[in-house]
Amino acid sequence: xxxxxxxxxxxxxxxxxxxxxxxxxxxxxxxxxxxxxxxxxxxxxxxxxxxxxxxxxxxxxxxxxxxxxxxxxxxxxxxxxxxxxxxxxxxxxxxxxxxxxx
Amino acid sequence: xxxxxxxxxxxxxxxxxxxxxxxxxxxxxxxxxxxxxxxxxxxxxxxxxxxxxxxxxxxxxxxxxxxxxxxxxxxxxxxxxxxxxxxxxxxxxxxxxxxxxx
Amino acid sequence: xxxxxxxxxxxxxxxxxxxxxxxxxxxxxxxxxxxxxxxxxxxxxxxxxxxxxxxxxxxxxxxxxxxxxxxxxxxxxxxxxxxxxxxxxxxxxxxxxxxxxxx
Numbered sequence: 001x002x003x004x005x006x007x008x009x010x011x012x013x014x015x016x017x018x019x020x021x022x023x024x025x026x027x028x029x030x031x032x033x034x035x036x037x038x039x040x041x042x043x044x045x046x047x048x049x050x051x052x053x054x055x056x057x058x059x060x061x062x063x064x065x066x067x068x069x070x071x072x073x074x075x076x077x078x079x080x081x082x083x084x085x086x087x088x089x090x091x092x093x094x095x096x097x098x099x100x101x102x
Numbered sequence: 103x104x105x106x107x108x109x110x111x112x113x114x115x116x117x118x119x120x121x122x123x124x125x126x127x128x129x130x131x132x133x134x135x136x137x138x139x140x141x142x143x144x145x146x147x148x149x150x151x152x153x154x155x156x157x158x159x160x161x162x163x164x165x166x167x168x169x170x171x172x173x174x175x176x177x178x179x180x181x182x183x184x185x186x187x188x189x190x191x192x193x194x195x196x197x198x199x200x201x202x203x204x
Numbered sequence: 205x206x207x208x209x210x211x212x213x214x215x216x217x218x219x220x221x222x223x224x225x226x227x228x229x230x231x232x233x234x235x236x237x238x239x240x241x242x243x244x245x246x247x248x249x250x251x252x253x254x255x256x257x258x259x260x261x262x263x264x265x266x267x268x269x270x271x272x273x274x275x276x277x278x279x280x281x282x283x284x285x286x287x288x289x290x291x292x293x294x295x296x297x298x299x300x301x302x303x304x305x306x307x
Binding site: 170 | 213216217227242
């Protein structure tokens with residue numbers, strides 16, 4: 001019961017924070033920062049190389065973009081450096097600390 | 103009959119003493135002294151720690167202020183040192199001794 | 205003597221009442237402060253959990269978008285290369301045919 005109550009409260013809190021992020025345009029800014037960081041740290045290049053390998057292996061005629069996306073995404077997730085994840089988390093914390101009504 | 107008479111006289115005396123204490127501002131001064139003594143002797147810290155234990159035991163989500171008060175009051179009562187009570191009594195006696203019309 | 209006893213009994217009761225009154229005030233004050241502290245702590249913990257969730261969601265969104273971008277880019281480049289090679293091959297075949305005719 002306590003657990004369920006906590007989940008409900010968390011969901012409300014998440015909605016409030018998300019609304020704040022969207023309203024202020026911070027969510028889009030965070031996404032843009034993350035995109036830039038992923039390029040800067042070489043994530044995009046690594047992923048591109050892996051993508052090329054898969055296309056070469058499977059043959060262009062035997063794979064669609066959707067299949068390629070499905071194949072590459074787990075690697076994409078795994079390749080995101082911890083430092084980038086931490087920075088994103090820190091930026092959200094910092095944003096929330098500046099909000100008076102959360 | 104004599105017992106009842108005594109109770110009535112006691113009640114009248116209590117009312118007179120209380121009135122005197124309130125009128126002269128001594129009651130508030132005594133409370134302030136008592137509060138200070140309870141802080142000095144560690145009573146407040148002990149009770150605070152007990153309060154935290156109760157909250158931890160009962161679960162953070164499921165306790166109201168009233169329940170908490172009911173839970174910690176007996177301990178609070180028991181923790182008041184006899185020396186502090188004695189000193190308070192002594193102060194009241196001293197105050198009354200200085201009053202001419204009691 | 206009787207009056208003295210009466211005063212002494214009354215004094216003890218007044219003293220006890222005073223202690224009880226202060227006790228009540230202090231316990232309410234402590235409990236209120238503690239409850240407020242607990243609520244603040246709960247909120248802090250909730251905000252932290254939500255922050256982690258939202259951060260993961262934002263990251264997932266960006267990763268999925270970027271992966272799709274990269275895949276489309278790679279497939280487009282591979283298709284362009286294939287088309288270019290096919291065009292070159294076609295040109296070669298045409299040249300060969302033309303050469304045969306002339307011969």
